[in-house]
Structure formats: structure tokens, C-alpha cells
Amino acid sequence: MRSMLSTVAYLPRNLAVVLLVGYRKLISPLYGDVCRYYPSCSAYGLGSVQQRGVLVGSGLTLWRILRCNPFARGGIDEVRTGRRGPLRITPFGFVVPGEGVPADHHATGHHHHTGTDLHEHPTSARLTDSPALSRKD
Numbered sequence: 001m002r003s004m005l006s007t008v009a010y011l012p013r014n015l016a017v018v019l020l021v022g023y024r025k026l027i028s029p030l031y032g033d034v035c036r037y038y039p040s041c042s043a044y045g046l047g048s049v050q051q052r053g054v055l056v057g058s059g060l061t062l063w064r065i066l067r068c069n070p071f072a073r074g075g076i077d078e079v080r081t082g083r084r085g086p087l088r089i090t091p092f093g094f095v096v097p098g099e100g101v102p103a104d105h106h107a108t109g110h111h112h113h114t115g116t117d118l119h120e121h122p123t124s125a126r127l128t129d130s131p132a133l134s135r136k137d
Helices: 002-009 011-026 041-052 054-067
Strands: none
Touching: 002 011, 011 041, 011 054, 041 054
């Protein structure tokens, strides 16, 4: 019963995940590598909604987008986990009830490209892990 209530509680968050994943697959590639921060603003938005929920995650994402401008220095700005710690994330990006994973594994919502499509599991890829990694990942 508790698991079912948790699943229903995560429904708005997971609907937002569907929209963000769609944006990342369809619209974000049209812009190219323009974000001043790592991870990209769309990856940050996805991770924020996954870890903090729709309201707080959307607010954090809006603040990030406002800071991402030609005059910003940019840099690494990773998503921080919520008070409850990291949550369990499916390979598509849905948040589900269950034991969390280490904070550095899912919290950022990054996608490390290994030649597969964007349905692969979000992982925390650091800039130093792969010299070919772009800020869009």
C-alpha cells in the first residue's frame, strides 16, 4: 500500500520527466552546445526535477537558466540531492519508490554518451572522465 502511494506521489514528477526527456531529445539538439554551465541547463533541469520534485526543481531550473547568459562565467554546477537523499531513478529517468543510489551516481541527471541513444541510464559523468564529453551531456 505504501509503495502504491509513493508511486502516485511521484506521478507529477514523472510527467515532468517525460516532458524534459522529450525536450532533450527533440529540441535541445537544435541549439547545439551553447550552455555556459556543465551539465547543460536541460540536463540540470531534468536532474533537479528528479531529485527535488516539480515545484522546487522548476524553480532551481529557472534560476539556472537566468544565470546562463553570455556574461556568465559558467562552470560546473551540479544538481544537489533533496533532503531525503538520492532517489531511485529508472533507465528512462523516472523516479520510483525504493532505496536510493549514491548521490554522485544519479543526482545530476547527466547522460554519458557511449554511442547509444538517450534512453540509457543517467550517470554522473565528470569532465575529466572523457575528453570528448560536451556540455550537452
